Amino acid sequence: MPSLVINSSKKQYEILIENGLLDHLESHLDPAVFYIMIADDQIPDIYLNQIAVATPNHIIIRFPAGEPNKSVSTFNHIINQLIVHNVQKDACILAVGGGVTGDLSGFVASVYMRGIPYIHIPTTLLAQIDSSVGGKVAINYEQAKNIIGAIYPPQKVFIDPITLKTLSPRHLMNGMGEMIKYGMIADESLFNRILTEDVFTNLESFIASALLIKKHFVETDEFDCGIRQQLNFGHTIGHALEAYFGYQKYLHGEAVAIGMVAAVTDPQIKETLVKCLQKYHLPTENPVAINKLKPFLQHDKKQMRIVTVAKIGYAEIIPSPF
Numbered sequence: 001m002p003s004l005v006i007n008s009s010k011k012q013y014e015i016l017i018e019n020g021l022l023d024h025l026e027s028h029l030d031p032a033v034f035y036i037m038i039a040d041d042q043i044p045d046i047y048l049n050q051i052a053v054a055t056p057n058h059i060i061i062r063f064p065a066g067e068p069n070k071s072v073s074t075f076n077h078i079i080n081q082l083i084v085h086n087v088q089k090d091a092c093i094l095a096v097g098g099g100v101t102g103d104l105s106g107f108v109a110s111v112y113m114r115g116i117p118y119i120h121i122p123t124t125l126l127a128q129i130d131s132s133v134g135g136k137v138a139i140n141y142e143q144a145k146n147i148i149g150a151i152y153p154p155q156k157v158f159i160d161p162i163t164l165k166t167l168s169p170r171h172l173m174n175g176m177g178e179m180i181k182y183g184m185i186a187d188e189s190l191f192n193r194i195l196t197e198d199v200f201t202n203l204e205s206f207i208a209s210a211l212l213i214k215k216h217f218v219e220t221d222e223f224d225c226g227i228r229q230q231l232n233f234g235h236t237i238g239h240a241l242e243a244y245f246g247y248q249k250y251l252h253g254e255a256v257a258i259g260m261v262a263a264v265t266d267p268q269i270k271e272t273l274v275k276c277l278q279k280y281h282l283p284t285e286n287p288v289a290i291n292k293l294k295p296f297l298q299h300d301k302k303q304m305r306i307v308t309v310a311k312i313g314y315a316e317i318i319p320s321p322f
């Protein structure tokens, strides 16, 4: 079973990656602990039932799926449930689902009784390779995305790639946008494997390779002041496109795919990147003129810089051409 340890300033935590891991969580969870499973209403019951076998003492809190529900009102609903069930500091939250559930549950854990433990059990590819690691937790406030949040690392992360079998093809490809980004910014050989191999027959290994890259960035720059910003490759235009369309048209990884193509200037690299994105049915053309996106660009206002790739596997931060 591939496993990784992440070192953060608050704690060290382990990530386990294994096909079928949810079938034997008993060896990784404490039957004496009171667990609170938090999941949206689209997560198949089968995963919650598997986890229930290993947690004799648990409750389940569900909320409506989707980015608009990463909200203050869902946060209030969950806090209310924790109080109703008299949840104490020695309980532990299990965040079962995609990045929305992980960000929301992690934020609840960070503030309830000034902080209780939580474990990520990510079930989308995006959450398995990205959002479950690094400790960024948040909710949205009206249209402001991730504006209320914290850096609050989980106790553990349990990744079972088999859960991806029930994920919609569109959400699976959405995660591939972020996986391609890792190859582009930090690992040419991972990029070439994504381009030439069948990722889905060997997901365990691809997830582990992607997480090794995320580990490097979050350990080197936990608080996002320097090198971690390279993870934003494709995000300047990507975020602007998501916001321009009111978060209705593109999933995050799709918008990042378009943003990566826009952020590369070398024609050969652009061509190779487009080929790779097209292999995973991701969009590559920006349908909106840059001047229309300008109001949505989230540059660092003083620096106006973006991340680009001039050689596959190496990112650099340059003055923004947008």
Ligand SMILES: NC(=O)c1ccc[n+]([C@@H]2O[C@H](COP(=O)([O-])OP(=O)(O)OC[C@H]3O[C@@H](n4cnc5c(N)ncnc54)[C@H](O)[C@@H]3O)[C@@H](O)[C@H]2O)c1
Pocket (backbone or CB within 6 Å): 040, 041, 042, 043, 044, 065, 066, 067, 070, 097, 098, 099, 100, 101, 103, 123, 124, 125, 126, 127, 130, 131, 132, 133, 134, 135, 136, 137, 146, 163, 164, 165, 166, 167, 168, 171, 174, 252
């Ligand atoms: N914290 C971070 O570092 C970080 C990084 C990247 C993205 N994010 C956040 O992640 C969120 C997006 O996450 P996402 O793409 O996982 O979306 P999501 O959490 O909305 O999940 C997508 C959909 O897939 C369903 N689903 C999840 N697992 C499933 C499974 N195994 N089978 C069937 N259906 C399943 C969900 O119910 C949901 O409807 C955004 O809010 C973004 O801001 C956070």
